[in-house]
Every structure is written in structure tokens, then in C-alpha cells.
Amino acid sequence: MQKSIFKNLLTISALLLGGLVHAQSNFTSKTIGVGVVVADMERSLNFYVKGIGMVKTGNFTINAEFGKRGGLTGGEAVEVNILKLENSPEATDWKLMSFGKKSAHPAQKFIQDDTGPQYITIQVKSLKPIIERLKEQKVTFLGSTPTPLTKDTHFVLVQDPDGTFVELIGPMESIK
Incomplete structure (x- = not known):
């Protein structure tokens, strides 16, 4: 009987651990990219790059059609500037974009x-x-x-x- 209980505990433990490993393995990156809408792109780039010391590692444009189809914008295009603490794949993306509007917050x-x-x-x-x-x-x-x-x-x-x-x-x- 003790062997049976021990075997059942091992089976349950393996299932639980397997579930935890499975849940953690669903991500392709260890970082989270953060998108930040800013009022003034130049001023924000100046703060983060020249003040804090981040590096600009790239940029891309979300065109109007994709913005609308993807649910990101109401059909407005936006340029996104990618900043990182260092230029490496492991560094988090701090993605700045501006629609030229002041915050409602x-x-x-x-x-x-x-x-x-x-x-x-x-x-x-x-x-x-x-x-x-x-x-x-x-x-x-x-x-x-x-x-x-x-x-x-x-x-x-x-x-x-x-x-x-x-x-x-x-x-x-x-x-x-």
C-alpha cells in the first residue's frame, strides 16, 4: 500500500511540475517590450537618450491600414522609436510613439x-x-x-x- 501511495504521489508531482514547466515555456523571450505614447517625440528622445543614457536601436512605422486592422490605432499611422538600456537582444524594448497629443491623464x-x-x-x-x-x-x-x-x-x-x-x-x- 505504501508503494502505491508513493507511486501516486510521484505521478501527481510529475504532472504538477510538468504543468508548471509547460506554462513557463510558452514565451519566446525573457523580456516584455513596452510601448509608451508620448506627447513630444523629440523631447522624450532627448530625455531618455541624452539624459538617462538609453540607446536608440531602431525604428519602424505602423501604417494606417495595419494600425486599424490590428486594432492598435483608429487608422492613424505612427512611427515607433526603439530604445534599450544596451544594444543587445536580451535588453527590453522601450518603444516610444507619438500622436502629437497631450495626455488626458x-x-x-x-x-x-x-x-x-x-x-x-x-x-x-x-x-x-x-x-x-x-x-x-x-x-x-x-x-x-x-x-x-x-x-x-x-x-x-x-x-x-x-x-x-x-x-x-x-x-x-x-x-x-
């Missing part, structure tokens, strides 16, 4: 002021060069930043031109 002072995606977190090797670039762009730093998290790690919070919060976490000096 309220201006946010804190992350609880609206629903939906509110912030991104970027882990960096050194905060110092990013802080310098953002200061040159006259970006407002929120709270008492940089805020120490640990002995070596600090937290900086800013908002992009459309109000999305950007958390930057890393040491104040470069990692050797």
Missing part, C-alpha cells in the same frame, strides 16, 4: 495619482553621470534624492516629459 505628483503603469526602475553602474546629464537638461529631482538605500546604493527619482516616474538605483560612483 492628470498631472501626477506621486505614483498613486493615476492608474496603469506609473514608473520604471533602472539599475545603473553609477548614478553620477546620469545625475549630471539630467541636471544639464534641467530635469526636476523628486523627493530628497539621491536617497541612500544601503551603504553603497542610492535611489534617484525623476519624471520623464510626460510624467512617467523613472527610478534610478545604483552607486554614486562607478563600480570598478
Whole structure:
């Protein structure tokens, strides 16, 4: 009887583990591409590329016909600029697009002021060069930043031109 119970437990465990592995294996990428609609493409590219330090890795156009047929737009074409933290296949796509319209969302002072995606977190090797670039762009730093998290790690919070919060976490000096 104990052999039978043990055999049944093994069978159930294998089925459960097989289900978990199957559920996790349905994805062809480890990252999620994020599409962000911005009011002013040039201003947003300047913030993310020249301020944060992302790299532009490409762009493409969603034509009007595909936009409508695919349910993405109401028949409006849009150019999409792809940014990444580094130019590698493993890096997340931060896809900026603009329809030239201001957001209908309220201006946010804190992350609880609206629903939906509110912030991104970027882990960096050194905060110092990013802080310098953002200061040159006259970006407002929120709270008492940089805020120490640990002995070596600090937290900086800013908002992009459309109000999305950007958390930057890393040491104040470069990692050797």
C-alpha cells in the first residue's frame, strides 16, 4: 500500500511540475517590450537618450491600414522609436510613439495619482553621470534624492516629459 501511495504521489508531482514547466515555456523571450505614447517625440528622445543614457536601436512605422486592422490605432499611422538600456537582444524594448497629443491623464505628483503603469526602475553602474546629464537638461529631482538605500546604493527619482516616474538605483560612483 505504501508503494502505491508513493507511486501516486510521484505521478501527481510529475504532472504538477510538468504543468508548471509547460506554462513557463510558452514565451519566446525573457523580456516584455513596452510601448509608451508620448506627447513630444523629440523631447522624450532627448530625455531618455541624452539624459538617462538609453540607446536608440531602431525604428519602424505602423501604417494606417495595419494600425486599424490590428486594432492598435483608429487608422492613424505612427512611427515607433526603439530604445534599450544596451544594444543587445536580451535588453527590453522601450518603444516610444507619438500622436502629437497631450495626455488626458492628470498631472501626477506621486505614483498613486493615476492608474496603469506609473514608473520604471533602472539599475545603473553609477548614478553620477546620469545625475549630471539630467541636471544639464534641467530635469526636476523628486523627493530628497539621491536617497541612500544601503551603504553603497542610492535611489534617484525623476519624471520623464510626460510624467512617467523613472527610478534610478545604483552607486554614486562607478563600480570598478
